[in-house]
Amino acid sequence: MDHDVVLAVDIGGTKISAGLVGADGQVHRQSEVATPATRPLLEEAMRGLLTSVADGASPRAIGLASAGPVDPPRGRVSPVNITAWRDFPLLDLVGAIMPGVPSVLVGDGIAAALGEHWLGAGRGVEAMLGIVVSTGVGGGLVLNGEAYAGPSGNAGHIGHVVADPAGPLCSCGATGCVEAYASGPSMVRWAQSQGWTGPDARALSADAARGDAVALAAFDRGAQALARGIAATAALCDLDRVVIGGGVSAAGEVLFAPLRKHLDGFLTLGYVRRLTVVPFELGRSAGLLGAARSALPTAQFESPTPA
Template identity: 40%
Template sequence: MSIRLLVYRCRVLTPLALAVDFGGTKVEAALVDSDGRLVPDSRHRRPTGRTASVADLESSVGDVVRAAASALPEGAEIVGVGIGCAGPIDRRRGLVSPLNVPDWRDYPLRDFIASVVGAGEGGLGLDIPVTLEMDGVAITMAEHWVGAAQGVDNVMGMVISTGIGGGLIVDGRVITGPTGNAGHIGHVEVGDIVGEDTFGNASALEAMASGPHTVAWARTQGFAGTTGEELAAAYAAGDPIARDAIARTGQAVGRAIASATALLDLELVAIGGGFSHSTPDLFDRMREVIDHHYFPFVRKVRIVPSALSSEGPLIGAAALIHRATLLPA
């Protein structure tokens, strides 16, 4: 055998994960390397939303997966697909029921994406694993891997955006629960703060503290805007209603974090998502709740912004492949 042929046969291709992040307003896909870096020009996005049909959603998902895969660089290979999806999910059966996407209830998202990348008719011909977890689990793994929670082994990640999601790492291991929904902090109850009725529960954190629900409460108090961006701008300008809305949301999130910390003895909570960027004061309101807690072990928890900006969910989806050893079987 020639030396040239031997080198060719022994060449190690760069392993890439095909990362998919499915949420209430958009689905994204990208290729991510084993250091948590997105491959240039591989990131693609399509809309989802409350009014999208099953056919619309499948088209969006299929489009971004194929577009990301087509950006595969020379000398690299796709070794798996990681999917982070808004919950609730059924991780064992690969089913998803994202609350803000009504047409998907027990939808087989894992199987659908497997068919897009697989060897069947119309597929990409790849024989690779496809892993599905809740998006909160994915973002928590991203923060633990390359983000704000590096070196910390008792962590909750949170996303405050269209909805509120979360995930948990305890003693360095990802906690999913039997269905995959452990860490679904958006649907814990936070006492006497009450928001809009959200899927039958006006006391759930998401009902008062997600971006849309915070804006909705502000509008009941006379705020004229309709978006989180407008509320953030009004807050910066000193609008008293916007300031009350942010304070209320921060208090609600702080209570949820205090409860989770009391239950799990967390060291750090990393928070991302579009509405979490509305103002740094939102984090101050959360910390005020923690600072007044009775137990010192609760007061010790640190609350920090995500270190990964908008790439976090995709890096987290890739972590389902590159850091799969942290996941339960």
């Protein structure tokens, strides 16, 4: 285990997780920390997390999944939901923490989709979209059975597909993006503007499950925008499946029931109506496992890597 592993890191607006992962997808050691708000604390958190998880092991490569946009050729990230990092040299930081270990950078949406395609709800699917609905709304594509990141590394970023040009301002600077409706904070802000007094997305989900009218309306509004983005992506990319994870997806049928209802109206073309929408099987581990999977081709294991 000490040698035939990669170090996987999943960086999001809420948490940063890291783990040692084998070529078979088995996670041998894992830890996570809350995402700090300032650049010095972010760097300190990364250093502490990576050194503690890698302690005593010799990972053969590092797979980094980060909220985007990402710039893999330059090793830099500018996560919309981590304002302290703008054009931040993430690969340089990791190289200083773990010198001599090759690193691969991918967007967190791509990583989650890749993890689910490798070991979860997307196994065997030719064309799929993975979506993470949490602090933001990220996405990643698998086309022809292979992860497709695009030339810049940001393909599949469904959160910034415009659902309504006259909609609310998004954190990216545009108006009416899917994320401006469907992310946890966006749904909470809208519900609070309608008189709901709860603190966060978890409370909103619980109130919706109990039948609170405003909470249910917030989820319906977010699900409608998400359905518009999914329908557009399905028409463009000829998708078989959409897999959805992230903290907001933990609401279960509170999210999936209105999502299916709206999709039924938006998926009008015959070839897109085969689309199935399912929750992640890997849960919070999807991005971490996808980060690991992205690093495996770079790793030089002492024993043969399974196909």
